[in-house]
Amino acid sequence: MNELVRCARALVGGALREDYAFVVRDGSIAAAGDFGEVRARAGDLPARAYPANRLVVPGFVNGHSHAYQILLRGWADDWTFAKWRSEALYRVVPYLTPDDVHWIFVAAFSEMLAAGITTVAEFFYLNGGGNAHAEAALLAAQETGIRIVFARTWMDAEYAPPQFRESIDLAAERTLDLQQRYPWANVCVAPHSLHAASPEMIRAAAAFARSQDCTMHVHVAEASYEGEQTMQAHGVTPIGLLDRLDALDERTIAIHAIYIDEDERRLLGERGAAVIHNPMTNQYLGDGICDVTALRAHGVRVGLGTDADVKPSLIDEMRAASYLQKILRTDGSALGAGEAYAMGTREGAAALGVPCGDLIAGCAADYVVLNANAVDPWGPPVNALVYRAQDAWVQAAFVGGVRVFTGEPSPLSVRARAEVARIAQRVLP
Numbered sequence: 001m002n003e004l005v006r007c008a009r010a011l012v013g014g015a016l017r018e019d020y021a022f023v024v025r026d027g028s029i030a031a032a033g034d035f036g037e038v039r040a041r042a043g044d045l046p047a048r049a050y051p052a053n054r055l056v057v058p059g060f061v062n063g064h065s066h067a068y069q070i071l072l073r074g075w076a077d078d079w080t081f082a083k084w085r086s087e088a089l090y091r092v093v094p095y096l097t098p099d100d101v102h103w104i105f106v107a108a109f110s111e112m113l114a115a116g117i118t119t120v121a122e123f124f125y126l127n128g129g130g131n132a133h134a135e136a137a138l139l140a141a142q143e144t145g146i147r148i149v150f151a152r153t154w155m156d157a158e159y160a161p162p163q164f165r166e167s168i169d170l171a172a173e174r175t176l177d178l179q180q181r182y183p184w185a186n187v188c189v190a191p192h193s194l195h196a197a198s199p200e201m202i203r204a205a206a207a208f209a210r211s212q213d214c215t216m217h218v219h220v221a222e223a224s225y226e227g228e229q230t231m232q233a234h235g236v237t238p239i240g241l242l243d244r245l246d247a248l249d250e251r252t253i254a255i256h257a258i259y260i261d262e263d264e265r266r267l268l269g270e271r272g273a274a275v276i277h278n279p280m281t282n283q284y285l286g287d288g289i290c291d292v293t294a295l296r297a298h299g300v301r302v303g304l305g306t307d308a309d310v311k312p313s314l315i316d317e318m319r320a321a322s323y324l325q326k327i328l329r330t331d332g333s334a335l336g337a338g339e340a341y342a343m344g345t346r347e348g349a350a351a352l353g354v355p356c357g358d359l360i361a362g363c364a365a366d367y368v369v370l371n372a373n374a375v376d377p378w379g380p381p382v383n384a385l386v387y388r389a390q391d392a393w394v395q396a397a398f399v400g401g402v403r404v405f406t407g408e409p410s411p412l413s414v415r416a417r418a419e420v421a422r423i424a425q426r427v428l429p
């Protein structure tokens with residue numbers, strides 16, 4: 001849809017702009033600025049206008065998700081991480097068919113869109129010995145209209161469920177197949193972690209990312225035991241091991257990076273790697289607190305993710321990112337609203353390598369319309385968004401200029417929720 005979008009109030013680069021406008025052409029923002037200037041560049045395009053009780057913001061960027069985990073919500077809460085992983089996660093997944101995956105992902109992606117998340121990096125490991133499950137998840141992305149970065153997992157550890165395990169050759173072949181057949185899906189590679197993928201597999205995945213010009217996502221140091229194990233087995237820290245395996249560069253997206261030291265943070269910065277921080281999941285699972293402030297001081301690009309998807313909300317993640325840094329450093333100035341908002345939008349997009357996250361020329365036309373009636377006119381809207389907003393403020397969401405959330409649950413999402421209830425009855429203990 002090519003059109004001119006006029007906003008009485010918009011957030012651009014985190015700052016309030018009044019009577020702002022942008023031109024949407026072929027899914028991207030072709031021009032943006034003051035309405036008076038941009039109008040002339042819109043020719044005779046149709047116009048869409050939002051009044052002052054609406055705040056138009058870039059769509060939120062979810063840097064890390066396992067969407068199927070919405071199935072674990074409720075019944076597997078409040079367990080230790082080890083019990084949650086072995087008795088909830090690994091217990092359920094063998095029973096999920098591609099059709100189940102499709103409906104679960106439609107439900108999860110619909111929740112995300114309703115919360116203003118327009119891009120999701122889905123770290124997908126329900127491989128099921130092929131690509132059928134992955135294709136079901138991609139179909140869900142296509143149907144819901146969410147922008148996806150599909151991080152296709154590689155795993156070869158002994159302890160992993162057999163339907164996840166693959167040889168390096170098979171994993172590479174299947175990932176390449178997805179890249180070729182789904183060019184819109186930003187398919188990239190994701191050796192699961194330092195414990196679930198062998199050093200050879202991680203090295204091969206990094207080489208794959210270079211040869212295919214894509215990113216490489218990897219879980220790193222979510223728990224303290226990983227550092228100890230890595231040191232015992234390889235005599236080096238987790239980030240040091242990635243570096244030794246030629247798997248630490250500007251393509252690397254480290255998920256979590258909680259239990260790392262200052263030398264590792266410096267190395268992440270020097271190599272140009274990115275980190276995705278998951279503050280709500282880190283609290284939910286009792287993981288610990290990533291020192292995001294120190295990472296950013298080393299120039300590391302940091303984005304935010306909803307990870308376990310207990311409540312996929314980037315507004316919650318932004319708020320938690322700020323609060324956790326304040327607690328970690330017992331310093332109320334540690335990470336402010338503007339920084340948390342940047343991580344949930346343009347910095348997260350930069351971390352993923354996707355051109356979105358702001359309302360400027362060159363970005364994808366991914367934007368969200370918020371009900372601004374509760375935004376205090378006496379303070380910066382970005383502070384209201386981070387510290388006071390609710391997902392219910394989201395009135396509409398657009399991806400590539402196409403409206404993908406209208407303010408009400410879509411018939412598809414209503415059906416998906418019913419299907420997920422049926423699946424849960426079948427597969428849950």
Ligand SMILES: [Zn+2]
Pocket residue numbers: 064065066123219255307
């Ligand atoms: Zn994860």
